[in-house]
Amino acid sequence: MIELQNVSFGYRKKQKLFDNLSLSIKPGSIYGLLGKNGAGKTTLLKILAGLCYPKEGKSIVSGKTATDRLPSMYEDLYFIPEEIYLPKLSIPAYLKLYAPFWPKFDTSQFEKILEEFEVDKNQNLKSLSFGQKKKFLVAFALATNTRIIIFDEPTNGLDIPSKSQFRKTVASQLTDERIFIISTHQVRDLDSLIDHLIVLDSGRITFKQSIFDISSRLAFRMLSEQASSDSILYAEQALGRKHAIVHNIDEADTKVDFELLFNAITSDPSLFEPIFNSQSNSANS
Amino acid sequence: MKNNYLNLQRSFLYTRQFLTRNYITLLIGFVLAFLAGTFFVYMLLRNRSDAPFIKETIQGMLQFFFGFGLFGLGFIFTSITSNDYQSKNRKIWALTLPVSILERMFSMLLITTICYVIIYIPTFYVFKTSINAIVHSYSNVTITFDLLTEKNFKLIGQYFVLQSIFLAGAAWFHKNSFIKTGLIVIVFIMILFWIDYQFHKHVFAVYPDTHYSPVFELFTNNNNTFQLPENTFSTIQLLSQIFFYALLAPLFWTITYLRLKEEEV
Numbered sequence: 426m427i428e429l430q431n432v433s434f435g436y437r438k439k440q441k442l443f444d445n446l447s448l449s450i451k452p453g454s455i456y457g458l459l460g461k462n463g464a465g466k467t468t469l470l471k472i473l474a475g476l477c478y479p480k481e482g483k484s485i486v487s488g489k490t491a492t493d494r495l496p497s498m499y500e501d502l503y504f505i506p507e508e509i510y511l512p513k514l515s516i517p518a519y520l521k522l523y524a525p526f527w528p529k530f531d532t533s534q535f536e537k538i539l540e541e542f543e544v545d546k547n548q549n550l551k552s553l554s555f556g557q558k559k560k561f562l563v564a565f566a567l568a569t570n571t572r573i574i575i576f577d578e579p580t581n582g583l584d585i586p587s588k589s590q591f592r593k594t595v596a597s598q599l600t601d602e603r604i605f606i607i608s609t610h611q612v613r614d615l616d617s618l619i620d621h622l623i624v625l626d627s628g629r630i631t632f633k634q635s636i637f638d639i640s641s642r643l644a645f646r647m648l649s650e651q652a653s654s655d656s657i658l659y660a661e662q663a664l665g666r667k668h669a670i671v672h673n674i675d676e677a678d679t680k681v682d683f684e685l686l687f688n689a690i691t692s693d694p695s696l697f698e699p700i701f702n703s704q705s706n707s708a709n710s
Numbered sequence: 711m712k713n714n715y716l717n718l719q720r721s722f723l724y725t726r727q728f729l730t731r732n733y734i735t736l737l738i739g740f741v742l743a744f745l746a747g748t749f750f751v752y753m754l755l756r757n758r759s760d761a762p763f764i765k766e767t768i769q770g771m772l773q774f775f776f777g778f779g780l781f782g783l784g785f786i787f788t789s790i791t792s793n794d795y796q797s798k799n800r801k802i803w804a805l806t807l808p809v810s811i812l813e814r815m816f817s818m819l820l821i822t823t824i825c826y827v828i829i830y831i832p833t834f835y836v837f838k839t840s841i842n843a844i845v846h847s848y849s850n851v852t853i854t855f856d857l858l859t860e861k862n863f864k865l866i867g868q869y870f871v872l873q874s875i876f877l878a879g880a881a882w883f884h885k886n887s888f889i890k891t892g893l894i895v896i897v898f899i900m901i902l903f904w905i906d907y908q909f910h911k912h913v914f915a916v917y918p919d920t921h922y923s924p925v926f927e928l929f930t931n932n933n934n935t936f937q938l939p940e941n942t943f944s945t946i947q948l949l950s951q952i953f954f955y956a957l958l959a960p961l962f963w964t965i966t967y968l969r970l971k972e973e974e975v
Contacts, residue, residue: 474806476805476975477975494810495714496714496808498808504806506799506802506803511803514730522726522727522730526723
């Protein structure tokens with residue numbers, strides 16, 4: 426449904442941020458996009474949404490070239506940036522003016538989500554705090570019923586209960602036809618939300634796996650400091666113990682520690698290649 | 711198949727949201743212009759009381775206010791059409807609205823030309839009536855100023871053409887576009903005058919000491935009689951005017967369209 430085909434992009438002519446980058450995103454999933462500061466997460470999302478023109482290659486969204494910015498594409502794609510803008514209108518006025526742009530907009534769904542976020546549906550957008558504005562926009566985006574929603578750092582500015590509510594609400598709105606892409610550097614916010622992980626590092630997609638595949642191939646364990654094993658792939662010291670990623674030989678069901686996994690991938694992008702390549706090879710055969 | 715280029719419903723929605731968010735700016739502009747005009751008339755009335763002078767001067771002032779207000783307020787209003795592209799976040803919000811570039815342009819043109827003139831003429835009528843009442847109470851003089859004259863329609867036509875420059879300016883410069891476009895227009899006019907002067911002086915060796923310009927003659931020409939050109943000079947004059955009227959607006963509309971299409975975040 427979303428295809429990045431050999432995309433090259435750079436803000437300066439001689440300095441490329443992405444070179445020949447390809448990516449395919451399928452419906453029915455919530456994708457988490459992780460990367461260090463400056464890795465190009467936001468730029469990648471903007472290219473996906475047709476807001477940036479790649480120097481080479483293209484982004485195809487539901488069969489349409491994203492940079493054509495056709496109305497039919499934006500009727501099917503909603504982008505929530507990290508820093509948001511909203512006009513100085515009341516929520517009912519905003520709904521009246523902007524909801525008709527999205528043919529599948531559902532007002533009762535919007536009101537229900539807004540209620541879950543504890544935002545008064547009659548307030549003026551100008552009087553909302555940053556976090557409330559973000560919750561309003563998340564509610565609006567979900568109620569548009571676009572098949573693709575791109576969230577750039579959606580939990581920035583949200584308090585702890587709101588982050589939890591955000592995860593619940595977003596998870597409940599996923600259908601087999603929809604794609605949610607969430608970019609964040611707050612990896613804990615993705616806990617129990619995403620089902621695919623994409624890691625962007627040095628202009629490349631260094632990791633792209635489903636959570637199911639990750640947890641079936643890797644186990645995340647707390648080991649004693651003295652523990653040593655050939656199956657430890659990566660470990661970090663923590664208060665006299667070790668957080669470790671090990672081969673999931675015994676098919677244990679452990680919770681994916683995104684922070685640990687992300688650190689492992691960025692410290693050595695090729696660390697997990699043999700494990701997941703062998704998996705895909707065996708799956709292919 | 712879905713129309714992705716020019717859909718009337720989407721254009722209407724876009725026009726409606728723009729007017730809802732910006733009508734206050736237009737309203738403030740009208741009120742300020744209204745007050746400024748009334749102030750000038752009031753100052754004149756305080757200093758002069760002779761009826762023939764007042765009648766003639768205020769009629770002249772109304773004609774000036776009509777043109778000045780039409781162009782000034784219209785250009786300022788046109789310049790705010792690109793406010794949504796002022797910041798990165800606002801631009802993302804605006805560009806991801808499901809509206810095509812052609813629909814955005816069509817709405818902008820509609821708002822800043824036809825809608826604007828439809829609002830401007832009755833507003834000026836109210837202004838004229840108020841001025842007449844003030845003048846009458848001061849000096850018992852009745853001002854006659856007809857709004858729907860050929861001269862005023864010509865001014866509206868010229869506004870429609872020249873407005874395209876400010877529309878392109880608004881698409882090009884997102885901040886302070888009115889001032890920036892205005893400065894560029896002034897510099898452009900100066901260059902054009904200089905080229906025009908050199909052209910006449912060296913190519914035709916006519917009017918070497920005048921500042922006569924075939925291009926800008928159309929601003930001052932009140933003679934409505936149309937004559938076929940008798941010599942090369944008048945051919946150039948005619949071609950310049952045809953070029954100015956027929957090509958200027960489409961040229962700047964094309965520039966506006968392309969600029970909006972290239973917009974990135």
